Amino acid sequence: MAARLHHRPYGDAGLLAGVLAEDYESRWSTTQALSAAVRDAHPSWLVDLVATYDHLFVTFDPGLCDHAGVQALLEQLNDALEPSSVAALGASAGHTFEVPVLFGGEAGPDLDAVATELDLTAAALVDRLTAAPWRVRFVASPVGTPFTDTPTWDAAVARMQVPRVAVPAGSIGLSGRQSIIYPVSSPGGWRLVGRTPLRVLDPTGDPDRLVPYRAGDRLELVPIDGARFAELETRGDRLGLEQ
Amino acid sequence: MSAHAHGPIQMTVESAGIAVVQDLGRPGHGDKGIPANGASDRWSAQMANTLVGNAPGTPLLEATGSALTLRFNADTLVSVTGASTRPEVAGRPAPTWEPFVVEADSALAVPAPDQGWRVYVAVSGGVEGERVLGSVSPDPMLGVGRRLVGGDRIALRSCVCGFSHPHSVHPLFRLGAGRPSYRSTAVVDVTPGPELQEFDEDQLRGPWTVSAQSDQIGLRAQGPTPVRSTRTEILSRGVPVGAVEVPPDGGLLVLLYGRLVTAGYPVPYVASTVALDVLGQVRPGDHLVLRRTEVPTAVDALLARRRELAGVAQRAAAALRASGLGHLVMDGHLSR
Numbered sequence: 001m002a003a004r005l006h007h008r009p010y011g012d013a014g015l016l017a018g019v020l021a022e023d024y025e026s027r028w029s030t031t032q033a034l035s036a037a038v039r040d041a042h043p044s045w046l047v048d049l050v051a052t053y054d055h056l057f058v059t060f061d062p063g064l065c066d067h068a069g070v071q072a073l074l075e076q077l078n079d080a081l082e083p084s085s086v087a088a089l090g091a092s093a094g095h096t097f098e099v100p101v102l103f104g105g106e107a108g109p110d111l112d113a114v115a116t117e118l119d120l121t122a123a124a125l126v127d128r129l130t131a132a133p134w135r136v137r138f139v140a141s142p143v144g145t146p147f148t149d150t151p152t153w154d155a156a157v158a159r160m161q162v163p164r165v166a167v168p169a170g171s172i173g174l175s176g177r178q179s180i181i182y183p184v185s186s187p188g189g190w191r192l193v194g195r196t197p198l199r200v201l202d203p204t205g206d207p208d209r210l211v212p213y214r215a216g217d218r219l220e221l222v223p224i225d226g227a228r229f230a231e232l233e234t235r236g237d238r239l240g241l242e243q
Numbered sequence: 244m245s246a247h248a249h250g251p252i253q254m255t256v257e258s259a260g261i262a263v264v265q266d267l268g269r270p271g272h273g274d275k276g277i278p279a280n281g282a283s284d285r286w287s288a289q290m291a292n293t294l295v296g297n298a299p300g301t302p303l304l305e306a307t308g309s310a311l312t313l314r315f316n317a318d319t320l321v322s323v324t325g326a327s328t329r330p331e332v333a334g335r336p337a338p339t340w341e342p343f344v345v346e347a348d349s350a351l352a353v354p355a356p357d358q359g360w361r362v363y364v365a366v367s368g369g370v371e372g373e374r375v376l377g378s379v380s381p382d383p384m385l386g387v388g389r390r391l392v393g394g395d396r397i398a399l400r401s402c403v404c405g406f407s408h409p410h411s412v413h414p415l416f417r418l419g420a421g422r423p424s425y426r427s428t429a430v431v432d433v434t435p436g437p438e439l440q441e442f443d444e445d446q447l448r449g450p451w452t453v454s455a456q457s458d459q460i461g462l463r464a465q466g467p468t469p470v471r472s473t474r475t476e477i478l479s480r481g482v483p484v485g486a487v488e489v490p491p492d493g494g495l496l497v498l499l500y501g502r503l504v505t506a507g508y509p510v511p512y513v514a515s516t517v518a519l520d521v522l523g524q525v526r527p528g529d530h531l532v533l534r535r536t537e538v539p540t541a542v543d544a545l546l547a548r549r550r551e552l553a554g555v556a557q558r559a560a561a562a563l564r565a566s567g568l569g570h571l572v573m574d575g576h577l578s579r
Contacts, residue, residue, distance in 0.1 A: 012541035012545060014483040016481070047271060050505065139274065141503035
């Protein structure tokens with residue numbers, strides 16, 4: 001049965017469609033499938049699309065369409081969504097990328113504090129972070145950041161009270177029940193537990209290959225030591241190309 | 244078009260504060276977390292280009308709260324729009340919001356604005372810049388963009404070499420481009436956002452004071468913290484340019500073209516597309532007053548602006564052709 005949509009204007013050129021379905025997984029998979037359907041329909045008025053956990057944000061040209069017209073297309077595409085296209089984003093789908101990570105120390109300055117807050121040792125926290133792959137739910141800002149979560153992670157990690165001015169590229173950050181990799185050096189308020197030496201972003205090539213992963217893929221964090229980190233960093237390998 | 248006798252036609256930056264090569268950005272990459280960026284005041288940027296025969300999104304110069312002096316080695320058709328300033332060519336006053344000729348070896352001095360914040364300088368044919376994802380616009384996260392420094396030389400694509408005009412520093416034509424006025428209290432038209440019902444509109448109106456921690460990503464506006472009627476957490480979701488966000492630590496955030504594409508703050512209002520140009524001209528220390536409007540009214544205002552721009556384009560093209568400068572009217576000019 002198709003999920004229902006809840007439409008709200010989001011400015012004179014935007015519409016926010018909330019996806020109402022029973023559970024988190026079907027809200028997310030419907031949102032992503034609907035986004036793909038809108039992109040495939042390539043309506044002339046489409047300016048931009050941002051699909052997240054359970055919302056699709058459509059930016060359109062108000063000289064070419066209005067909110068009612070955008071809403072009508074979303075309803076039509078939602079009604080026509082094949083269960084198979086939604087299920088394609090189901091539990092078994094997507095690529096898995098190994099992400100070598102140096103945990104703790106300068107690479108993960110918040111590892112010990114986060115472990116203490118969760119009443120764990122640092123080693124036990126690393127075990128939990130690496131117990132299962134993290135699913136990429138969507139890609140957002142700063143450029144190419146994967147927003148991930150995993151059903152085996154039930155802890156809620158508090159954010160920094162005062163965000164860092166510059167988080168090094170490759171840092172693994174935790175917040176709430178989510179994890180991200182910072183693809184570029186940027187300000188950030190997530191708690192840093194480790195860092196990957198691999199390059200995540202390729203700004204020079206095909207825009208659709210800016211980052212190697214997409215919504216539905218998985219990131220499997222693999223602990224490495226300082227020597228391996230230095231070796232991979234020197235080689236300048238890119239995430240997803242070494243396997 | 245004839246080549247200049249002294250080698251490539253170019254302009255030299257004699258001095259620049261904060262000035263960049265700018266265009267209308269790279270919309271359409273929200274799914275990769277890349278904001279549109281581009282000129283903070285789209286109206287002024289598009290009008291500057293249209294006045295000199297360019298397509299509205301042609302690369303031009305954007306100076307933010309600072310002076311800019313350029314010297315040209317060939318007679319060049321130029322326009323200055325945006326924030327209120329008093330440009331001079333070779334020490335004589337030059338117009339704003341009308342095209343004029345800067346003669347070879349003359350300097351165009353554009354002082355820091357006295358009202359408004361961003362000044363646009365367009366040259367006929369556009370300025371060169373490296374395009375990434377279709378745009379020359381700076382993006383600090385992508386690590387792209389060109390900030391001007393004294394001594395920079397920028398190649399030009401066309402000149403009005405050999406075109407004589409008795410009063411070259413006077414407006415070449417009077418095209419009647421709509422010239423906004425900027426005041427220290429900016430009235431910002433906003434339409435209802437998804438969380439408006441969680442707030443008391445009287446607490447959102449302002450006036451708000453724009454803090455110095457504001458940039459092309461967004462304006463931080465200080466004032467009392469509006470009371471939200473619920474504590475419901477909002478899962479990260481896409482946010483539009485113009486979103487008025489209420490963060491828990493007080494004041495408002497008003498997102499501009501360089502915003503992060505997702506956020507989890509309540510959004511009671513979204514600035515209209517036309518109001519984004521007002522926001523792009525707000526100075527630190529200025530005040531914002533939010534004025535609720537409805538979507539059809541905001542769309543009407545936007546479409547009226549597009550018609551006005553097209554009208555100026557028609558007059559600019561006719562005037563350029565009548566002056567023997569028809570070659571300056573670019574492909575993509577709105578008169579076409």
